[in-house]
Amino acid sequence: MLAVAKDYRSAAITPSEKVMLYYVEKLAKEPASIKERDIGALRRAGFSDRDIFDINQIASYFNYVNRIADGLGVQLE
Numbered sequence: 001m002l003a004v005a006k007d008y009r010s011a012a013i014t015p016s017e018k019v020m021l022y023y024v025e026k027l028a029k030e031p032a033s034i035k036e037r038d039i040g041a042l043r044r045a046g047f048s049d050r051d052i053f054d055i056n057q058i059a060s061y062f063n064y065v066n067r068i069a070d071g072l073g074v075q076l077e
Contacts, residue, residue: 019045024059 004011008021019041027034042052068074 016045016047020047020055024055027056027059028063 004013004021008018008025011018013021023034023038023042026038039052042055043049047055
């Protein structure tokens with residue numbers, strides 16, 4: 001898990017997981033840059049439309065919560 005957090009691109013995970021993490025990273029850092037080709041890459045990696053919806057919702061939720069915490073100056077315990 002630590003290897004994934006440090007650099008998922010070189011971590012020992014499946015190609016599908018790398019495609020998913022690329023999408024999640026792009027969604028977090030540059031959400032307006034998401035294009036149909038990004039969704040297509042997820043589909044080609046074997047993710048269903050429901051999977052893609054879930055990936056999007058979970059990543060977006062954590063981004064939302066983190067931004068609220070950062071905006072309020074919440075400190076980690």
